[in-house]
Amino acid sequence: MLEKALQGKHAYWGWILFLLGVISIGGIFYVFQYFNGLGVTGMSRDVSWGLYISQFTFLVGVAAGGVMLVLPYYVHDFKEFGKITILGEFMAIAAICMCLMFIIADLGQPLRALNVLLHPTPSSMLFWDMIVLNGYLFLNVLVGWVVLHSHYKDAPAPKWIKIFIWISIPWAISIHTVTAMLYCGLPGRHFWLTAILAPRFLASAFAAGPALLLLVALIMKKVANFDAGEKAIQKLTTIIAYAAILNFFFVGLEFFVAYYSELPGHTHTFDYLFFGSHGYDNLVGPMRFSAFIGIVATIMFLIPKCKQNTTLLPIMCIMIFLSLLIDKGLGFVLGGFVPNPLGAIVEYYPTIPELGIVAAIWAAGALILTILYKIVLSVEANKA
Amino acid sequence: MDVKRRKFLKIAGISAIAGIGAPTAFSTLLKGEVNASSGGGHGEATEKSDAHAEEKVVGKQYGLVINTKKFGQIAGLAEKCTAACHAEHNVPDYGNPKDEIKWIWTESYNHAFQGKSDHKKNDALKNLPILVTCNHCANPPCVKACPTKATFKNKDGIVMMDYHRCIGCRFCMAACPYGARSFNWKNPRETYANGEMKFYPNGINKEFPTRMRGVVEKCNLCAKRIADGKLPSCVEACGDTKGIIFGDINDPNSEISQVLKNTFTIQRNPTTGTRPSVFYII
Ligand code: SF4
Ligand code: SF4
Ligand code: SF4
Numbered sequence: 001m002l003e004k005a006l007q008g009k010h011a012y013w014g015w016i017l018f019l020l021g022v023i024s025i026g027g028i029f030y031v032f033q034y035f036n037g038l039g040v041t042g043m044s045r046d047v048s049w050g051l052y053i054s055q056f057t058f059l060v061g062v063a064a065g066g067v068m069l070v071l072p073y074y075v076h077d078f079k080e081f082g083k084i085t086i087l088g089e090f091m092a093i094a095a096i097c098m099c100l101m102f103i104i105a106d107l108g109q110p111l112r113a114l115n116v117l118l119h120p121t122p123s124s125m126l127f128w129d130m131i132v133l134n135g136y137l138f139l140n141v142l143v144g145w146v147v148l149h150s151h152y153k154d155a156p157a158p159k160w161i162k163i164f165i166w167i168s169i170p171w172a173i174s175i176h177t178v179t180a181m182l183y184c185g186l187p188g189r190h191f192w193l194t195a196i197l198a199p200r201f202l203a204s205a206f207a208a209g210p211a212l213l214l215l216v217a218l219i220m221k222k223v224a225n226f227d228a229g230e231k232a233i234q235k236l237t238t239i240i241a242y243a244a245i246l247n248f249f250f251v252g253l254e255f256f257v258a259y260y261s262e263l264p265g266h267t268h269t270f271d272y273l274f275f276g277s278h279g280y281d282n283l284v285g286p287m288r289f290s291a292f293i294g295i296v297a298t299i300m301f302l303i304p305k306c307k308q309n310t311t312l313l314p315i316m317c318i319m320i321f322l323s324l325l326i327d328k329g330l331g332f333v334l335g336g337f338v339p340n341p342l343g344a345i346v347e348y349y350p351t352i353p354e355l356g357i358v359a360a361i362w363a364a365g366a367l368i369l370t371i372l373y374k375i376v377l378s379v380e381a382n383k384a
Numbered sequence: 385m386d387v388k389r390r391k392f393l394k395i396a397g398i399s400a401i402a403g404i405g406a407p408t409a410f411s412t413l414l415k416g417e418v419n420a421s422s423g424g425g426h427g428e429a430t431e432k433s434d435a436h437a438e439e440k441v442v443g444k445q446y447g448l449v450i451n452t453k454k455f456g457q458i459a460g461l462a463e464k465c466t467a468a469c470h471a472e473h474n475v476p477d478y479g480n481p482k483d484e485i486k487w488i489w490t491e492s493y494n495h496a497f498q499g500k501s502d503h504k505k506n507d508a509l510k511n512l513p514i515l516v517t518c519n520h521c522a523n524p525p526c527v528k529a530c531p532t533k534a535t536f537k538n539k540d541g542i543v544m545m546d547y548h549r550c551i552g553c554r555f556c557m558a559a560c561p562y563g564a565r566s567f568n569w570k571n572p573r574e575t576y577a578n579g580e581m582k583f584y585p586n587g588i589n590k591e592f593p594t595r596m597r598g599v600v601e602k603c604n605l606c607a608k609r610i611a612d613g614k615l616p617s618c619v620e621a622c623g624d625t626k627g628i629i630f631g632d633i634n635d636p637n638s639e640i641s642q643v644l645k646n647t648f649t650i651q652r653n654p655t656t657g658t659r660p661s662v663f664y665i666i
Contacts, residue, residue, distance in 0.1 A: 037597040038552070039569035044482040048557040048567060108552015108567065108598025115532040115551050126531035126555050187525055187656040188561020265499075341563035341653075342495045342516070346481075 012374070019367040026360015029353040030105065038108055041354040046346035047337040049106070051330075051358050056102035058208070058329030059365075060179045061201060063095035063136065065209010067172035068239050074165050080231040084217055086151075087228075089144040090372040091213055092172075096137040098365035105357050125181045132175045139168040144372075152379045176201045183336065190265035192336045194257075200250040201328070206243035208324040210236050215317040216373070218310075224377055234307065241301035244320055248298060251327075269335045272345065277338070280345045287331045294323030445522060445541030446605055447633040447661030448619070449643050454627035455513050461627055462490045462513045468621035469517075469603070474594045476572035476583035485566035487603040488517035488618055493666075498653050509666070515618075515628075518543060518564040518603040519652060519660030529559035535600070541634070541661065542605045552598040561656040564602050571597035633661055 033040050043050040069088035072078035104110050121127050143164050150157045180201045183192035214236045220226040258266035271277045273287045297319035300306040307313065339345050350358070455462045469475070469488045476485055494502045496514035520543050526535050527543060534550035537543050557565045573594050574582045581588060588594060592608065595601055606616035614620070619630045631640030643649075649663035 037568070037570045039483055039597075041569075042482075043569070045484050045486075045557075045566050046563070048554045103553075106553070108554070108600075109550065109596075112532075112549070112551045115534070115549055119532045119534075119549065121531050121533050123528045124531040124555065125529070126553060130531070182555070183558075186529070186559050186561075187658065188653070189558065336558070341498065341561050342491055343498060344495065 015370065016367065019363045019370070022363035023360045023367065026356045026358075026363065029356035030360070032353055033105075033357065034110070038106075040351060042348050042350045044346060044348065046340040046344065047334060047348040049333055049337070050348055051350050051354060052102045052106035054329050054333035055358060055361070056099050056106070057179055057182075057201075057333055058325055059095045059099045059102070060133070060176055061205030061324075061328065062209045062212060063092040063099065064172045064176040064202065064205045065207075065213070066092035066140070067169055068206050068210050068243075069213070070165065070172070071169055072235070074162075075169070078235070080229050080235060083226075084213065084228045084232055086144060086148055086376055087217065087373065088209075088213055089140045089147075090376065091209070091216070091369060092140045093137060093144065093372065094365045094369040095209075096133055096140070097368055098361050099133060100137075101361045101364060105361065125178060125185060129175075129178045129182060132171065132178050136168070136171050136175050139164055139171055143168060148376065148379060152382070154383075173202065176205050183333075188341050189336050190263075191269035194254065196250055196253060200247065200254075203243050203246035203250055204324045204328055207240050207247055208321055208328075210240050210243070211317040211320040211324075214240065215314055215321070216369075218314050218317070220373070220377070226377060226380065233313075237301055237307045237313070240317075240320060241298065244294065244298040244301065247324070248295060268339055272338045273331050273335045278345060280338070280347055282347050282349070283331055283334060286326050290323045290326035290331070293319040294327070297323065441522075441634045443541065443634065444539065444632050445520075445634045445661055446610070446631065447520060447541070447640065447663065448517075448605075448616075449629040449640055449647075449649060449663045449665065450515050451627050451629070451665040452512050452514055453665060454622070454625050455515065456508060456511070458625060458627070461622060461625065462515050465515060465618040465621045465628065466490070468617040471586065472589055472606070472609075472617040473592050473604070474572075474584065474588050475601075476568075476594075477585065478570065478583055483569045485568065485572075485601065487566075487601075488515055490514065491516050496652060497650070497664075499655065512666075514664070516562065516564070516652065517618075517662065518560075518605070519562055519658065519662045520603075520605055522659035522661060523657060525559040525561065525656075525658060526556035526565065529555045531555065538607065540605075540607070540610070540632075542607050543602075544604055544607060545599075545601055547593070547595050547599045547601070550599040552600065554600065556600055561653055561658060562660075565600050566602060567600050568595050568597050573597075633663075 041050055041052075066088035069081050069085045073081035073085040104113060107113060116127055116130055143161060146161045147157050177198045180198035183189070184194055184197040186192060214233065217226070217228040217233065217236075221228065255270065258270050268277065272280060273283050274291075275281075276284050297316045300312065300316050301320070306316065334348055337346075337348075466486075466488050470477075470486075473487060475487055478484060490513040492502075493505075493509050493512055493514055494500060496516050502510050520541060522541065524535075524537060524543050527537055530536075531553060532549050532551055534546045535543060535556050536546070552567070554567055557567060570583075572583050573596070576582055584594075606614070606618075609616060616628075616630050619628045622628050629640050629643055631638040633640055633644060635641060644663060647665055649665050651660040651663055654660065
């Protein structure tokens with residue numbers, strides 16, 4: 001779909017129309033949810049966060065992943081990333097917009113969202129998350145726009161923007177760290193209560209973000225004559241490989257702590273997620289699938305023959321991305337609620353309206369990304 | 385490892401609270417003593433800085449002692465408490481577990497007391513109905529997590545909700561280690577065509593507001609009744625049985641303090657460091 005969409009004018013607008021269609025359908029579901037309450041979702045007293053917050057958590061990682069391009073390019077002067085760094089920044093913009101939409105979709109009283117600013121509460125990690133996310137959005141819009149604009153004018157980027165680029169690097173780390181802190185500071189949730197959470201989040205983000213970017217770059221190369229450069233692509237595969245290895249290493253450590261110590265609080269959720277617990281196993285299939293494709297793809301990313309194979313590479317990117325999406329965007333958040341604080345297991349199944357809203361937010365993200373990338377392509381075409 | 389770390393943090397925490405006037409919490413810790421008199425008059429002194437030292441008390445802290453023995457003896461008493469509370473506070477009845485809202489309800493021993501097992505324990509314990517509700521923790525994680533201060537601790541130590549400020553983010557529900565909080569997934573004020581309330585089959589109590597959709601709610605320790613000089617509804621429902629005792633656990637002369645002083649009680653999940661104000665006689 002995307003391939004054709006970028007080919008001609010027709011296909012481009014066809015793609016846009018398709019996205020707008022998904023957004024409209026999801027929009028109708030959102031209106032339905034708005035007037036009927038979050039009862040239209042599958043969430044309950046026991047699993048009080050569902051797909052909205054889990055997708056949000058994953059997408060913060062995708063946004064932070066952009067730093068894996070910004071850092072080598074600006075700090076280490078890795079010239080080969082010159083063409084795609086802007087793509088990383090624009091991907092971060094789209095991902096953060098999706099995060100904000102997911103948060104709003106999840107609020108029981110969305111019209112009161114500004115209460116977070118009217119009654120600032122520094123003890124709440126959600127307060128900080130809102131600050132770092134919006135700050136990161138601002139930084140990427142500013143940097144992306146200024147850099148692209150000077151590129152367009154054939155002028156070097158102004159000196160002052162460097163400051164913001166430098167700030168954006170630790171800021172990217174901060175968004176996912178603070179997002180991890182939403183979870184890992186809660187005393188009663190054993191599965192989340194782990195100091196390794198922020199590093200684990202970051203590792204998975206630095207694999208998932210670049211994997212998505214690489215996938216998009218490969219598609220753009222095919223359909224829009226946008227060549228990121230072989231060197232850049234190979235560098236990205238190395239980044240993805242190392243980040244994915246770190247991620248699975250951290251997950252392995254979690255497994256060790258749980259199953260060697262055999263502390264029930266630590267094993268219970270892992271049991272539920274990977275083996276099923278007391279007959280409840282609705283996440284076992286997805287979680288095993290996620291682990292399998294994730295590990296296979298990571299190994300493939302280490303094999304030069306696979307990395308250089310242009311048919312395999314996009315598939316490997318999809319595998320890594322999907323694996324981490326399931327792991328963080330499903331199992332991690334939902335698993336934290338099992339068992340509930342009273343030791344009971346309640347399973348969650350998203351409803352049709354909920355899935356519709358999730359699809360609409362993904363479509364909105366894709367729309368933002370498409371438009372931003374179209375701008376980049378036009379600027380490039382102008383120069384050629 | 386975990387226990388050690390927690391212990392250390394706890395010691396450091398207590399030292400930090402008690403040692404405000406001291407050079408650093410650490411030096412206090414190293415001296416092996418906590419000097420409470422330098423803590424700005426935060427109540428009784430703590431003798432030794434061991435990890436199980438008595439926790440500092442500040443101001444009023446209303447709480448409950450639930451005598452589970454009485455509830456084991458008197459059939460239906462627990463249900464009576466739940467009914468009284470839910471009627472008093474217009475807790476809607478949706479008739480399904482997904483949308484369920486509850487302020488006080490019954491659990492089994494091993495569910496209520498996480499980390500305690502009923503393995504090889506007597507049958508009486510296994511069948512004991514344990515009333516659970518909000519613990520009005522002295523150190524409530526729900527309050528810390530709330531991004532709008534819609535959940536807050538009042539001057540009486542009650543953890544309260546401001547239904548008009550709550551944005552419905554449910555961070556507090558993830559933060560509460562007791563599952564004490566419920567969310568209004570639906571609009572509790574929904575009516576049938578004839579104007580009858582859908583989710584209040586027994587009508588509503590005009591003295592207490594109903595909630596709107598999209599906000600969190602929980603036991604408020606009957607803050608309004610207390611202000612009116614009445615006892616909490618669940619306490620009142622127990623009549624003369626003394627199944628539940630209410631009072632200020634920080635006032636050494638209160639009845640509840642006397643009971644706590646003279647009876648062996650336990651709290652739910654004290655290892656979470658929340659310092660629950662609801663105690664149980666088993
Ligand atoms: S029991 Fe839960 S809701 Fe009540 S004060 Fe403690 S943490 Fe908050
Ligand atoms: S749901 Fe309401 S009370 Fe709970 S944390 Fe969010 S704003 Fe605070
Ligand atoms: S103290 Fe009041 S609000 Fe809390 S459970 Fe008892 S009756 Fe309900």
